[in-house]
Amino acid sequence: MRVDSHLYQGYELPIYYDSLIAKLVTWDLTREGAIRIMGRALEEFRAAPLKTTIPLHLQIMGDPLFQKGEFDTHFIQRYFPEDAEEEDEEE
Numbered sequence: 001m002r003v004d005s006h007l008y009q010g011y012e013l014p015i016y017y018d019s020l021i022a023k024l025v026t027w028d029l030t031r032e033g034a035i036r037i038m039g040r041a042l043e044e045f046r047a048a049p050l051k052t053t054i055p056l057h058l059q060i061m062g063d064p065l066f067q068k069g070e071f072d073t074h075f076i077q078r079y080f081p082e083d084a085e086e087e088d089e090e091e
Helices: 031-044 055-062 066-069 080-090
Strands: 001-006 020-023
Touching: 020 031, 031 055, 031 066, 055 066
Parallel strands: none
Antiparallel strands: 001 020
16 A cells, blocks of 8 residues: 655645645555455545545445446446436536
8 A cells, every 4th residue: 555645744735725635556466455455545544624535435446346347437427426417418
């Protein structure tokens, strides 16, 4: 597991901060192992008081299709179906 970030103790995050304030990377010999390690890392990761996308990523790590590697560019729409409907209406 690795965390890449520019933050440091005492850093004051600007009100209009870049949403990529930290990147969490995990690796294992197998996809299953990397997903398991990522799940644990996400559960232990703390970025208080910021709201993060960690709950979404935990859902994705637990998704059977994601775990099997069976996904495409529309995969994320499964978690935001109302957004997908709005995009369809705009087209």
